[in-house]
Structures are given as structure tokens and as C-alpha cells.
Amino acid sequence: MDTLLEVKNLKTYFYTPDKREIPAVDDVSFKVNRGETLCIVGESGCGKSVTSLSIMRLVATPPGKYVSGQILFEGKNLLTMSTKEIRKLRCKEIAMIFQEPMTALNPVHKIGAQIEEALIINERIDKKTASEKTVELLRMVGVPDPARCANSYPHQLSGGMRQRAMIAMAFSCEPKLLLADEPTTALDVTIQAQILDLIQTLKEQHGMTVVFVTHDLGIVADIAQRVIVMYAGRVIEDASCSELFRNPLHPYTRGLLNCIPRIDDDREELDTIEGQVPTPANFPTGCRFHPRCPKAMEICKCIAPQSVDVGNHVVACHLYAEESNNSVE
């Protein structure tokens, strides 16, 4: 299949004023095929947002630093591009929508002006055409009164409408890749359903590729074709959506699936993953999940497991490393 984006051994670290190293994204690799929806799931501090910001080259450097690795978009390495080159790609080729539309939109400019700005810069069209196209875009994302919306300030709109405006902005130049960082987390459940539906529709109509960052496995099951699970800055599992839910391999993925209360189960007690989610400043040694893992072994404490492919299903866990070694022998 045709790869649109490939992230190879990406390390994005942060440095504190006292020179401590924080490995927020540590040796992350994955591929996204053209036209597919890839979900990145994980809990807070797992590096999912930093990964998507790295793809946009939006990590502030310093304190951040792209330590090593490559991000190949249509074969070109985004990390070695000049600022000028990357600016040409943003919005036109890769666009991003954020979790909190209130903080992502500029509060002192009207919605219309903010979308027009993107159009004027990237499409080199005049202001009149841009404002016509803006209204058209807002209509396309399901804003009921697009002309009035274009003439409103962000604070005058509801959360759902703001998120639609942001999607219209991201979509203004029909990007090939849409990065969505928890775009529905701040919204009500019924509005969330509308926004997910909108992203799916736009994706299908325009053959867009979507990288969707979320902590909600319910959303993943709903929209993803492929899923990568991140924990403490690393990818611990990578599989197709149906495979991941049918046959989760990593103890963390299993734990996560079992601890969600579902609307169709009647358990008296939920399974839990003991302990706390580690913060990037204090990642454990070895396998970073070992202090919370019910199946941890001696080796897990000191040696980080390599990713092994067990048949279109990649997992980074010592339980399976042995299995694949045995099968090789």
C-alpha cells in the first residue's frame, strides 16, 4: 500500500532549565497509508500529542529538541526542512485541529478573517474570493448560518461550532493529511458524535488521510483502520483496528480494554491497572510499563523490549520476544 507518512525512530526530548532530559517521545516508528485513519491512543504523558506536534514541526525548540529520527512525508524528511519549506507544507499538505478550539482560535479576530487568512496566504487569492470561499467552507462543515458565523468572534460560538470552524480552517486548502489531537474531548457526547461524523464524511469525500490522537478507545473502535498504542513515550502495540480489539497482545492494551465500563456489560467490579501513569520526567527503566504490569518478569525491569512483528501485529513486550525467537529457531 502507498505510504503517505512514515515516522522512523523519532526521538523528541525536552530539557529542563537544570539540564535534565525528558524523553517525551522515545524511538517512535509507524507508517500511515494514504486514505486511512490511524489512531494514536494513550493516556496523559504518553507522548501522543508531542508526536503529532512533531509531525507539524510545532514543538518549541528549545526546550524541545528533535534528537534523532526521521518524519517522511511523501518521502521527504520534515525534520531537515527549512522553516520556509515546512510553512509551505502546513495547511496545504498537512493541517491540524486541536483539542480546545477556544485556545486554538484567536479571540480578537472574527472566525471569517481567520479562515480567510489561511486562504489568502496559501492559495494566493484575493480577499473577496477568500471570504466567499470561507462561507462555502463553513457551510460544508455543517454550520447552520455560515455568513453569520464568519462574522462572529470565537467567544460568540458554542464549543461544537468553534470546532467546526477549526475544521473548516484546517480543511481550507484540502490537505492530504489531517492531524486531529483529541478534537472532541472538550465537547458533549452528542456534539462529539456530530464532529466524528463530519471528519469521517470529509475524509471519505476527499480521500484525506487522518491521524487521530485520542485517549478514548470507544472512538478508536468507531473510526480507526489502524491503531498504535503508546505508553510512556513509546509505541507498545501497532495493529489493524479489528485485530487490536479482537486480539490485544500487550498487557497494557489488555488492561486498558478491560478497565473501561461498557454500556453493554454487567460487571460488578472493573479490572484495574494498578499504580499511576508515569510522568515523562520519571519514566521507569527497562520496559516502562513494568511497575504496573501484572505479567512483569525480571528482564522487564532492566531491558526495554524490542518491537516484534507477530504477523501484521507489532508488539513491544518481552512475553512475545521469546515467542518469536523460539519460532525462528
Added chain:
Amino acid sequence: MQSVMRLIPFTSGRVIFDGCDLSTLRRNELQSIRSEFQIIYQDPFSSLNPRMTIGEIISEPLLVHGVKDAGERKQRTLETMKDVGLQEEFYSRYPHEFSGGQRQRVSIARSLILRPKLVLCDEPVSALDVSIQSQILNLLKQLRERYGLTYIFVSHALNVVRYLSDNIAVMYLGKIVEIGTTKQIFESAVHPYTRALISAIPVPDPTYQRSRILLKGDIASPKDPPKGCRFHTRCPEATSRCAEEEPKLIEYTQGHKCACFLSQLH
């Protein structure tokens, strides 16, 4: 919720707690009865005073309610900390040293130290990571059994609500639109809003057969709620009557009430 606690004044109506009308109580009477109902807030970062130690935070209600002996306060604090799964050595540490899940345990300990009858939980797990949510939900359930607590649990996550509750009231724009047992709400919801809400919950299973009801439009502003049924602007089954007349909350089946003309046809 804040009205029940009488943290904000209410316009009209009454709140009756254990036979006692909270709306007519004086300040000092209110304060003494507040020891019987406590609250757990959503955001464990803004609900704990950053300049107080964990021990001070948890024991403060005792001080407010007249437990003068410091030794007793400390002993009861340590007992409660144990109940909610906090280690003893956290007693003299500060909130910033802890993660969201542990802070929420502190918040729970603070609400339980007076052994209240009623605990109001305002979205207690929505700010937490998924793997921590289940720890806190299990804890809330265990504590309910152990101390015979009654919870009012406010949440937008219906899967969480289903796990913990016996009865559910669904609210829309300041009104209860449907109320019933958990079973009634999940298996035979009548109100179109409840049905849409249930269908909108993402289920972590790609093979799950969903028939999602997509609502149009936005939640109207509470400042200017629509006339008639407040939901009619988004309701897929609205009729002209819904725009004119407000449906009353009427018993549909035993213990199951709904404010919708649809349910009142038969």
C-alpha cells in the same frame, strides 16, 4: 448540584434532606447539617489548596466541625487515608507532588472524614486517565458498601453512570427529561434525547452494531431556552405541538417518568 449543597441560592422550590428543609435553614444550622452531605469535585487540581499538606486538607472538615483534639484529628485522618488507598507518609506532603488519581483520592478522603450520609460527586473521574478512572470507580463502589453511603453522581459519561448507579435522571437545559432505574433508562429509554445520548456513546468494540442517532444543531443557551419542549430544536421527532407546549414529567411505567409527548400518547 450546587443548589443541593446550598452553595448557590435557589430561586424557588425546596431541598429536603433527611426530612429537613435546607432552604429555610439559618447559616449556623446549615453548617452543622453540612457535615452529613459532602461533595467531591471534578478537577482534583483546582479543588485542593496547594499551600496545605494532604493531612491538613483531609482533616480540615474535622476542625470546622469542632473536633478540637489534634491527636484525634490526626488519627481519624490516617484511618480515612488508609480507606481510600493513600499511604501514611503522604500525610505531610503537598498536592503538587501527586498525580490526578491520587489527588482525587485526597478529595474523596476529605469528603468522607465526617462520615456523611450523602456524597455529591460532580464528575469525579472525568479529569482522570482511563486506567485511573476504573481504580476510582471501584473505590467509590467499595466505600459505598462499607459506609452505607448514598451518592448523587453527576456525569456526562453514560457508561460510567451505568456502572455505578441504581437510578438515573437525564437532564437537558435545566430540566429533567427522563428519570428511571438504570435498567429502565438503558433498556427502554423513551425520550428522544436519552435515546440519542445512549447511541452516541463510543463502544470500544469495532464489531459492535450501533445505530447512531445523530442530533442536529447545538445545545441552546440556558440564558434563552427554547419555548415549549426545550429539546424540540434538536429533536428528530419533534412536532408542532412540541414548539408550543411544554411536556410535563409524567409516569410512563412504574418508577419511570418522562417529559415527552411521545411517551404520553398511549
